[in-house]
Amino acid sequence: MSDDESCNCRDLYSLEAKLIKKSExxxxxxxxxxxxxxxxxxxxxxxxxGIVGLGRVFRIMDDDGSKTLNxxxxxxxxxxxxxxxxxxxxxxxxxxxxxxDASGTIDMTEFLLKLRPPLPQCRLDIIDQxxxxxxxxxxxxxxxxxxxxxxxxxxxxxxxxxxxxEDELLTEFLNNFEGNRGNNDGTVTKEEFVNYYATISASIDxxxxxxxxxxxxxxx
Numbered sequence: 380m381s382d383d384e385s386c387n388c389r390d391l392y393s394l395e396a397k398l399i400k401k402s403e404x405x406x407x408x409x410x411x412x413x414x415x416x417x418x419x420x421x422x423x424x425x426x427x428x429g430i431v432g433l434g435r436v437f438r439i440m441d442d443d444g445s446k447t448l449n450x451x452x453x454x455x456x457x458x459x460x461x462x463x464x465x466x467x468x469x470x471x472x473x474x475x476x477x478x479x480d481a482s483g484t485i486d487m488t489e490f491l492l493k494l495r496p497p498l499p500q501c502r503l504d505i506i507d508q509x510x511x512x513x514x515x516x517x518x519x520x521x522x523x524x525x526x527x528x529x530x531x532x533x534x535x536x537x538x539x540x541x542x543x544x545e546d547e548l549l550t551e552f553l554n555n556f557e558g559n560r561g562n563n564d565g566t567v568t569k570e571e572f573v574n575y576y577a578t579i580s581a582s583i584d585x586x587x588x589x590x591x592x593x594x595x596x597x598x599x
Contacts, residue, residue, distance in 0.1 A: 395426045398582040406464075414469040415476070419494055421462050427578045431556065431571045434491050436460045447484040450474045488570065495574050496581035505590050506576045509597040510569055521556075521567040523549045529597075 402423040406412075412420070422429035436456045437448060448456065453474050457465060465473075477485040477493075498506075515525045523546055532538045532548040543551075556567040556575045576593070583589045593599065 394579055394582045398423055398578065399426055401582065414465070414473045415494065417469065418457075418462070418465065418473060419496065421464055422494065423496070423578060423581065427575055428556070430491065430495050430574050430578055433457075433460050433462075433494075434487070434571065434574065437487050437491075441487065446487045448487055449484050450478075453485065491570065491574060495577040498573075498577045498580055499586060501586055502576075502580050502589050503573070505593045505599070506573050508599055509576075509593055510572050512597055512599065513572075514569075519569050521553065521572065523553065523565060526552060 402420045406417070406420050406424065419430075422433055425432065433456070436459050437452075440448065440452045440456055450471070454467075454470050457470050457473075474485060477490050510521070513521045513525055513529055515528045526549045527545070530549065530552060532545050535543075535548055537543040538545065538548055550565060553565060553567055556571055580589055583592070
């Protein structure tokens with residue numbers, strides 16, 4: 380790992396800690412919040428992987444791959460993720476607000492898109508550039524094979540000492556973008572990648588700094 384990558388990791392840890400504290404303060408400030416804002420803050424309180432982790436839980440429940448959830452599945456997913464701070468009424472309000480056509484189902488991708496913090500187009504563009512660079516086979520998934528072409532672990536002390544293999548270290552890198560609740564599958568979708576950095580983005584006020592951080596991290 381290069382010095383720039385080491386600095387970037389420290390930056391991410393610092394930003395994540397800032398994000399968690401900010402979310403905790405907002406949740407405890409005594410003001411009434413609509414259910415979507417409360418859910419967003421509860422996810423952000425879990426750090427950069429909070430929203431990604433909820434999405435992973437929903438994906439597991441989506442047995443037919445339709446990317447839709449009925450109210451029972453949605454409620455089960457919220458509870459499975461341990462968001463006990465949300466009341467039954469708030470969960471029902473969340474579902475109803477997204478089930479605009481009263482079909483009894485909600486679009487999972489649309490829900491997660493609205494859940495993540497707002498993302499200026501300039502930041503979305505640089506995140507897209509990073510994903511495209513990582514996704515070597517252009518299948519909209521990042522895997523270990525993709526990483527081997529763009530991310531070297533040869534300078535990592537754990538690799539040099541033989542403590543960990545290249546695949547183990549690359550898997551750890553992928554885990555940064557996954558929910559990390561026992562349902563990691565070694566692949567990162569574009570949605571998860573964007574949601575991860577959209578969450579990190581929430582703790583950065585300056586667009587130029589965010590741009591610089593992304594360019595340093597992915598040598599863009």
